[in-house]
Amino acid sequence: xxxxxxxxxxxxxxxxxQRKPLWLxxxxxxxxxxxxxxxxxxxxxxxxxxxxxxxxxxxxxxxLLVVRKSIDMQK
Amino acid sequence: xGGFAAPFAWNYYNFALVFFLGRIAHxxxxxxxxIGYLLPFLILGVxxxxxxxxxxxxxxxxxxxxxxxxxxxSYSLMVIGGGQIAGIGFAxxxxxxxxxxxxxxxxxxxxxEVQPVQMFKVSLQTSLLFSxxxxxxxxFAYMLIIAAAIYLLLTLSYIFPIKNLSRLLAAxxxxxxxxxxxxxxxxxxxLLPTLVSHQSPTAALSSVYTTQNxxxxxxxxxxxxxxxxxxxxxxENVFGLTHFMQPEFLLLPFLAFSSLxxxxxxxxxxxxxxxxxxxxxxxxxxEKIIFYFCLLGLIGAFxxxxxxxxxxxxxxxxxxxxxxxxxxxDPTKWYTLVAVSYSILIPFSIRSMYDWLSAxxxxxxxxxxxxxxxxxxxxxxxxxxxxxxxxLFLIRPALLGKLTGTFQTHHLPKEYARLASYLETQxxxxxxxxxxxxxxYGFYSSQHPEVSAYDFFHVTAISExxxxxxxxxxxxxxxxxxxxxxxxxxxxxxxxxxxxxxxxQKKYESTxxxxxxxxxxxxIKGFGKIAVFEMNGAKDHFWSTDPAMHIAxxxxxxxxxxxxxxxxxxxxxxxxxxxFDSHWIAEINSSQNIIESRNYHKSFTSFLLPASGKYTxxxxxxxxxxxxxxxxxxxxxxxxxxVIGSWIIIVDRKKDI
Numbered sequence: 117x118x119x120x121x122x123x124x125x126x127x128x129x130x131x132x133x134q135r136k137p138l139w140l141x142x143x144x145x146x147x148x149x150x151x152x153x154x155x156x157x158x159x160x161x162x163x164x165x166x167x168x169x170x171x172x173x174x175x176x177x178x179x180l181l182v183v184r185k186s187i188d189m190q191k
Numbered sequence: 192x193g194g195f196a197a198p199f200a201w202n203y204y205n206f207a208l209v210f211f212l213g214r215i216a217h218x219x220x221x222x223x224x225x226i227g228y229l230l231p232f233l234i235l236g237v238x239x240x241x242x243x244x245x246x247x248x249x250x251x252x253x254x255x256x257x258x259x260x261x262x263x264x265s266y267s268l269m270v271i272g273g274g275q276i277a278g279i280g281f282a283x284x285x286x287x288x289x290x291x292x293x294x295x296x297x298x299x300x301x302x303x304e305v306q307p308v309q310m311f312k313v314s315l316q317t318s319l320l321f322s323x324x325x326x327x328x329x330x331f332a333y334m335l336i337i338a339a340a341i342y343l344l345l346t347l348s349y350i351f352p353i354k355n356l357s358r359l360l361a362a363x364x365x366x367x368x369x370x371x372x373x374x375x376x377x378x379x380x381x382l383l384p385t386l387v388s389h390q391s392p393t394a395a396l397s398s399v400y401t402t403q404n405x406x407x408x409x410x411x412x413x414x415x416x417x418x419x420x421x422x423x424x425x426x427e428n429v430f431g432l433t434h435f436m437q438p439e440f441l442l443l444p445f446l447a448f449s450s451l452x453x454x455x456x457x458x459x460x461x462x463x464x465x466x467x468x469x470x471x472x473x474x475x476x477x478e479k480i481i482f483y484f485c486l487l488g489l490i491g492a493f494x495x496x497x498x499x500x501x502x503x504x505x506x507x508x509x510x511x512x513x514x515x516x517x518x519x520x521d522p523t524k525w526y527t528l529v530a531v532s533y534s535i536l537i538p539f540s541i542r543s544m545y546d547w548l549s550a551x552x553x554x555x556x557x558x559x560x561x562x563x564x565x566x567x568x569x570x571x572x573x574x575x576x577x578x579x580x581x582x583l584f585l586i587r588p589a590l591l592g593k594l595t596g597t598f599q600t601h602h603l604p605k606e607y608a609r610l611a612s613y614l615e616t617q618x619x620x621x622x623x624x625x626x627x628x629x630x631x632y633g634f635y636s637s638q639h640p641e642v643s644a645y646d647f648f649h650v651t652a653i654s655e656x657x658x659x660x661x662x663x664x665x666x667x668x669x670x671x672x673x674x675x676x677x678x679x680x681x682x683x684x685x686x687x688x689x690x691x692x693x694x695x696q697k698k699y700e701s702t703x704x705x706x707x708x709x710x711x712x713x714x715i716k717g718f719g720k721i722a723v724f725e726m727n728g729a730k731d732h733f734w735s736t737d738p739a740m741h742i743a744x745x746x747x748x749x750x751x752x753x754x755x756x757x758x759x760x761x762x763x764x765x766x767x768x769x770x771f772d773s774h775w776i777a778e779i780n781s782s783q784n785i786i787e788s789r790n791y792h793k794s795f796t797s798f799l800l801p802a803s804g805k806y807t808x809x810x811x812x813x814x815x816x817x818x819x820x821x822x823x824x825x826x827x828x829x830x831x832x833x834v835i836g837s838w839i840i841i842v843d844r845k846k847d848i
Contacts, residue, residue, distance in 0.1 A: 148444055171489065182348060
């Protein structure tokens with residue numbers, strides 16, 4: 117596990133703890149944008165990692181949104 | 192060398208259409224290609240995603256963009272360029288419509304006030320569409336079931352805890368059991384022989400198709416490719432040739448997942464129908480649909496990368512343990528889920544951004560107020576132009592005519608036409624062995640089947656083929672297999688003789704020279720760059736180890752032959768040069784006496800004659816009878832569905848009146 121993975125896990129855990137799906141989406145989209153510039157500069161390893169982070173952030177955001185909506189629907 | 196093909200007969204349409212248009216209507220291949228494949232594909236490919244988008248967002252006017260994204264992305268263009276329109280192409284084009292039908296079905300079932308008859312009506316419609324998808328490609332039907340299951344789970348999570356257990360059971364019955372059972376009846380023509388004969392569909396396939404190593408080999412796409420809807424072989428479409436990531440494609444997932452920002456903070460909770468939507472707000476249902484397509488896109492991207500990181504082992508595990516997953520040796524098929532997801536999400540995001548920009552006619556910079564008045568050159572239109580320019584930029588190789596395959600005109604080389612004419616004049620049965628592999632223009636017929644040396648010797652390299660050809664045991668094996676001609680193909684498309692994925696003339700020449708050195712082969716001149724070698728002693732389709740026996744046979748179809756045998760002795764063996772299959776039987780003199788097939792030399796089908804004398808034998812492949820029975824069952828099932836469907840429609844109309 118590299119340093120960047122540890123940083124990602126910390127941010128990911130913080131965002132999940134905050135339970136703010138929009139922050140997760142924003143973080144996921146930012147990862148995609150950063151990955152574009154890194155791929156363009158041929159910095160592949162970090163760019164590939166950013167894509168994976170984006171994937172997990174967006175997935176978590178989606179699940180969180182669905183859970184929140186289903187709770188809303190029960191009220 | 193022959194085999195059990197019933198499990199793959201669902202794609203019979205591919206051959207039937209060519210047969211009817213070409214052989215019966217006598218249309219040229221150019222016309223058959225356009226009328227039979229290209230035109231219906233384009234119509235379906237535009238209509239289905241447009242209809243799907245229009246049904247989800249009836250107040251949005253960007254449905255043409257949905258069609259453009261679905262039809263003109265790198266994956267679909269590679270499918271078209273690879274000549275896969277028949278089957279995969281149709282299944283791909285048709286998929287959004289069937290997915291919408293499943294969504295409608297699940298929504299109908301989860302509503303409280305709907306009657307079972309209404310549920311059955313929608314389930315019947317979905318079943319018919321689902322059956323049609325199986326007809327095009329079984330794998331796409333499998334993907335649809337998974338996509339429907341995800342939507343059902345999402346819908347159930349919205350109405351959780353499920354107060355009524357019967358509603359859950361109804362969902363399982365109407366969404367999965369009824370469509371699968373109806374499809375099974377409609378596809379009885381290939382399912383019946385497959386199930387009754389107890390032959391595994393994978394038994395006919397080599398390890399190249401069924402092992403985890405094969406999946407790892409075929410996992411060309413990485414997560415950055417799949418999430419960007421970028422086919423790993425784009426744009427050359429050369430098998431295995433991948434490039435560095437093209438970062439401009441990453442804007443596609445950015446646009447797609449931006450849609451999550453544009454769902455209303457307070458959607459209308461009590462609206463389940465799309466028609467209840469008010470402009471500018473997403474309804475409860477539309478919001479669920481956006482969540483669903485985001486989830487579908489992410490799952491599709493994860494599966495399409497196959498055995499690559501992250502969690503590549505999960506795909507390998509599913510390939511070995513999840514029923515039906517064995518069909519996805521090539522994980523790129525899962526790109527379809529990403530394509531259908533983005534064809535909904537991206538137009539929605541763009542429309543939402545367009546609306547957002549339209550609402551901002553005034554803006555300020557350093558306390559200076561600006562107002563945008565022009566109707567044409569305003570922010571929203573400039574944004575739209577930029578997006579369109581970007582989407583066209585992504586598919587620039589297609590626009591500049593750089594795509595290969597079916598996007599380019601190909602002419603049949605004269606050599607191949609000459610070889611076809613030559614083989615057609617040969618009246619006796621014989622096989623052609625293509626070294627190292629069959630070329631796409633190579634001629635074959637029931638009288639002269641073609642065999643690839645790679646498949647025949649179960650190898651993957653030319654050197655290994657020659658390792659077998661140099662073996663003394665190979666000559667009798669080829670003779671017994673009725674191989675009369677060994678052919679080195681002319682490779683104008685550069686697909687066979689490759690070094691580092693480029694055509695290698697030396698490889699071709701070396702193959703020809705090595706065959707010329709073989710003393711038991713005689714080269715026949717007159718076929719240009721196709722090197723044709725004839726070998727002596729090739730057996731007929733039916734032959735015997737007893738030289739005194741005389742066999743005359745008549746071919747009716749590939750599963751039925753009539754034999755007249757003279758001078759037979761008790762215990763003589765008739766060898767049928769087809770791969771051994773215990774389902775071949777020989778009926779003696781139109782009686783009920785049957786000779787069962789036996790394995791000869793661990794390769795061929797053979798029949799042991801019980802007594803001396805003359806015989807009239809009727810050799811048949813038993814599962815073929817089940818195909819006929821299955822066809823009748825399929826026909827009756829279709830008839831019954833039409834009758835029941837019509838009855839429901841009539842009853843519904845009477846109620847309305």
